[in-house]
Amino acid sequence: MARLVMKFGGTSVATIERIRNVARHVKREVDAGYQVAVVVSAMSGKTNELVGWCKDSSALYDPREYDAVVASGEQVTSGLLAITLQELGIPARSWQGWQVPISTDDAHGSARILEIDGTALTGQMDTGQVAVVAGFQGIHLPSGRLTTLGRGGSDTSAVAIAAAIGAERCDIYTDVDGVYTTDPRMVPKARRLDRIAFEEMLEMASLGAKVLQVRSVELAMVHQVRTFVRSSFEDPDAPHMGTVEAAGTLICDEEEIVANQMEAQVVTGIAFARDEAQVSIRRVEDKPGIAASVFGPLAEAHINVDMIVQNVSSDGRYTDITFTVPTADYERAKAVLENAKASIGFEVVEGAVDVTKVSVIGIGMRSHAGVAADAFRALAAKGINIRAITTSEIKISILIDAAYTELAVRTLHSLYGLDK
Numbered sequence: 001m002a003r004l005v006m007k008f009g010g011t012s013v014a015t016i017e018r019i020r021n022v023a024r025h026v027k028r029e030v031d032a033g034y035q036v037a038v039v040v041s042a043m044s045g046k047t048n049e050l051v052g053w054c055k056d057s058s059a060l061y062d063p064r065e066y067d068a069v070v071a072s073g074e075q076v077t078s079g080l081l082a083i084t085l086q087e088l089g090i091p092a093r094s095w096q097g098w099q100v101p102i103s104t105d106d107a108h109g110s111a112r113i114l115e116i117d118g119t120a121l122t123g124q125m126d127t128g129q130v131a132v133v134a135g136f137q138g139i140h141l142p143s144g145r146l147t148t149l150g151r152g153g154s155d156t157s158a159v160a161i162a163a164a165i166g167a168e169r170c171d172i173y174t175d176v177d178g179v180y181t182t183d184p185r186m187v188p189k190a191r192r193l194d195r196i197a198f199e200e201m202l203e204m205a206s207l208g209a210k211v212l213q214v215r216s217v218e219l220a221m222v223h224q225v226r227t228f229v230r231s232s233f234e235d236p237d238a239p240h241m242g243t244v245e246a247a248g249t250l251i252c253d254e255e256e257i258v259a260n261q262m263e264a265q266v267v268t269g270i271a272f273a274r275d276e277a278q279v280s281i282r283r284v285e286d287k288p289g290i291a292a293s294v295f296g297p298l299a300e301a302h303i304n305v306d307m308i309v310q311n312v313s314s315d316g317r318y319t320d321i322t323f324t325v326p327t328a329d330y331e332r333a334k335a336v337l338e339n340a341k342a343s344i345g346f347e348v349v350e351g352a353v354d355v356t357k358v359s360v361i362g363i364g365m366r367s368h369a370g371v372a373a374d375a376f377r378a379l380a381a382k383g384i385n386i387r388a389i390t391t392s393e394i395k396i397s398i399l400i401d402a403a404y405t406e407l408a409v410r411t412l413h414s415l416y417g418l419d420k
């Protein structure tokens with residue numbers, strides 16, 4: 001019998017009423033003949049509340065206990081969904097991460113899955129029981145401690161379980177009916193994509209589109225899991241809900257998209273991230289080894305640097321270096337640089353936290369010139385100043401003032417013909 005993984009996010013299980021609705025979606029697939037493993041998130045808002053409680057208890061909380069606290073949200077919803085399924089006459093039981101077991105490393109708060117032994121799970125599923133797995137959590141087996149997979153980690157739980165049990169598909173149910181050309185909450189003209197390539201989804205997710213956790217897309221790509229993003233808010237028994245192609249976005253190989261499209265789009269989507277800050281070092285001596293002396297200490301402090309711009313100085317003696325870091329590390333980054341001031345040699349460190357990185361993504365950019373130039377021209381026409389730029393084969397990222405985020409995203413969305 002074919003197996004299916006169905007994942008439901010926080011808004012989809014926010015109340016008992018919504019959990020009942022989820023149970024009806026599960027029933028539809030059970031009735032269609034699938035062996036189903038469900039993965040659930042905590043009720044929406046719950047994880048934020050639990051995180052807040054940890055921070056209120058101690059600024060320097062023990063990360064192992066943080067995981068013990070924040071993993072509890074998913075324990076509740078997995079049990080509640082099992083009860084609700086039983087109420088509908090469907091045999092079901094809940095599984096915590098350690099019961100499966102979902103084995104992870106010990107990076108508490110952002111652990112990575114090492115292995116999932118699906119034997120117990122599939123053994124029960126073979127008897128006709130629905131497995132309701134608590135998302136977001138695992139266990140570090142050597143220490144026997146609970147772990148969590150980082151915010152949004154239930155997506156990753158779902159894809160990893162799908163790979164482990166050889167599921168035919170992994171359906172990610174959320175509060176939108178698929179992956180859009182940009183966040184539909186910001187741009188009402190955003191269009192739903194029928195398909196998006198793994199590589200593009202990976203860029204979209206890592207550049208700010210939080211519809212899927214980045215790690216889940218990596219896993220889906222590596223293990224070739226057919227992943228489908230769809231809405232839990234539609235009538236579970238609507239006729240089109242049974243046919244996946246009509247009701248969401250399939251994340252798949254590039255070849256599958258090319259085969260389904262007469263002409264490839266150059267740009268597939270626009271993403272934006274508000275959680276980066278700009279750091280600029282003014283009047284750095286322009287000599288060999290200077291970049292190493294700036295970025296070495298930042299790396300040692302485990303601060304991730306993203307966009308980097310270095311000016312060519314006119315007199316050949318001094319230069320400015322601009323780069324971005326996660327906003328959470330902004331003050332620390334400035335302190336690290338001040339500490340290394342003597343060895344680097346610069347005039348002043350400045351920066352800004354009210355900035356946004358807007359990115360244009362599309363595999364079609366590989367074979368098209370001029371995509372970046374068009375973006376710069378369109379932003380200039382709206383009077384939007386560009387602070388930094390980075391590009392790769394399939395994306396362009398532009399750092400701008402946060403106040404212009406919406407205008408920039410909408411402008412680029414129209415520019416590349418993405419408006420519906």
Ligand code: ADP
Binds near residue numbers: 174183210
């Ligand atoms: P869940 O709780 O189900 O995991 P999330 O809030 O994590 O849901 O992800 C869904 C949200 O992602 C949507 O409500 C939407 O606002 C946001 N989002 C951002 N970018 C996109 C995009 N390109 N397509 C669809 N949704 C997007």
Ligand code: ASP
Binds near residue numbers: 042155
């Ligand atoms: N509940 C967790 C979070 O809010 C995991 C998830 O929803 O995917 O981050």
Ligand code: MG
Binds near residue numbers: 155
């Ligand atoms: Mg999510």
